[in-house]
Amino acid sequence: MRRFGRTLATAALAVAVVGGTAGWASGDSQRAVTGPPPGTGPWRADTVSGRALPDPARATPHEVARFFAGLDEAERLALVRAHPLVVGNLDGAPPSLRYEANRLAIAATGEARYASLGAPDRQILAFDPRGRGQVAEVFGDLEHPAHVSVIVPGADNDAAHHDARRTPATGPAGMARALRAATDASTAVIAWVGYTTPVGVGLDAADGRLAEAGAVRLARFTAGLDAVGAPDPVLFCHSYGSVVCGLAARHTDAADLVAFGSPGMRADTAAGLRTGARVWAARGPSDWIADVPNVRFAGIGHGADPTSAGFGARRVPAADVRGHTGYFAPGTGSLAAFAAIAKGELR
Template sequence: MRRFGRTMVTAALAVAVVAGTAGWASGNAQQPVTGPPPGAAAWRAATQAGRALPDPERADPHEVARFFAGLDAAARRELLLAHPSVVGNLDGAPLALRYEANRIAVLATGEARYASLAAPGRRILAFDPRGRGQVAEVFGDLERAAHVSVIVPGSDNDAGTHDAARAPHTGPAGMARSLLAAAGEGTAVVAWTGYTTPVGVGVDAATGRLAEAGAVRLARFTAGLDAVGAPDPVLFCHSYGSVVCGLAARHLDATDLVVFGSPGMRARSAAGLDTRARVWAARGPSDWIADVPNVRFAGLGHGADPTSAAFGARRVPASDVAGHTGYFTPGTRSLGAFAAIAKGEGGEVR
């Protein structure tokens, strides 16, 4: 009877994950964008000097890097102009080539909501207009950076909202700019909205379906950074983005995983993530995520609270953080700690 009682309580809490959080009914079911980028069929049918091109879906990013290393500038540019959508999203391709390819791909959409992404000086590392759109933007000099961080955002983020007006220091681009300013010279930050995020606080946000698809894309993206010689990154994972990071953790060659405003990482403990990365967690005193039950039942919920002592993550100070999106506000203890971790100085965080 005691075991049955615990099961019933867990079931009730799991229902609360979707039925007890304000606004859950506003969530709309999303279909994850998966597979190779637009233009993959034409790329697969093409050759370069009689050689097959690396498969954009199956080729390892290091294989892609070796392929481009064997091409001269003219051959690279030929592929860039003929297949910008593939080159711009091809993990392992040279960074500068991807920036130029994505500028061409953005302009080719002819859509006003994306136009600013093609502005001079912007470094768009990935762009896929399918569905709600996906985008990754580099802040700082990724080719020369001694330290690299990747922002993995949560719900309601996509290529169309990347440049939308927001409260300062929020959203993936705002977080990236704030972290870059705090961490300073020698650091690059990538705002990575490279997966289909949930919309609203609904069933998608309470399950791992979208996170599972996102984890595959995140693992490949970080492998692509390694393939072009970038340092092992620090991942900053916000809200539902921490579910993505939790599922991808064992496949990431990251130095640190930092989760904040997290509903759970689909693991019982930091050790259960099966990663060599240091795991950090933060939650502000007024973050509404604290009201989400930390359970997993019948596919709902994301498990243990990463900020709990039992989970075993290193704690990031966040006592002065306001709300669910205030972690990168200048002057906060959380941003100071994030900057130290981004620079490899995590041992100084108290």
């Protein structure tokens, strides 16, 4: 009975924190963008040389890869021009085709907030304008990489803001650029804002609803990398993004899973993630995430602290990290360790 009382008290504390105390801000409730990309209806109605196109909702990324492997260049480009939003978001399609499709899709929106994403030197692997917008951007060569890393960000990220002006080496694109610079030409880094993130730190950030939807999308995205021959990725999961990674862990082929600035991963231990990946965790001394109660009760909270001894993750040095977003700052021990993990040098 005493234990139940402590659980209720802890849960009450979590609700109080979410309600705006202990430095948390309020957030707007978001509706998760799910399902196949825009334009799926006309795609399903189309054919190539009399053959049906793979259904974006049902075909696996490996089936998609086999379909494109059977097309000639003219047929591939015809699909890009006719269905850019589908091809650009179709996991398993060749990356170069997806880049070209997304340039067309971004231009077609006519929206100034997305214009910079359509620049010729950018490699946009996914672009979905629904809701606040989702995007995945590649830094480096995804066609022949020795190593692949994926940045999975937390709250307040979307297609328009993933590369917004902010402190260097923060935000999805900033983290990806910093990691790419700290590794070498054989490493490709992807900034993946492929799910609907919470806005602010309110109830959306405290429950798992958006993370559950995001985990499905992340698992399919990593399957798409595998389908085009990319090596098993390292997932770098920041803040609420670590909740997404925790829920997706057993459905991905990740080689390593790195949680940093994490409120919890919806598992009591690293073993509870049920993944073959090596699990790492980092938290800086001034990261406000330390003030978030590590509880799970009635759907609120994300459970154990991944940096705690009992969780069982490998620790990443973070003594010189400043704040909640400073983990990729040049010169930090965390960035050096992240780069070693990305290159398979730290095990």
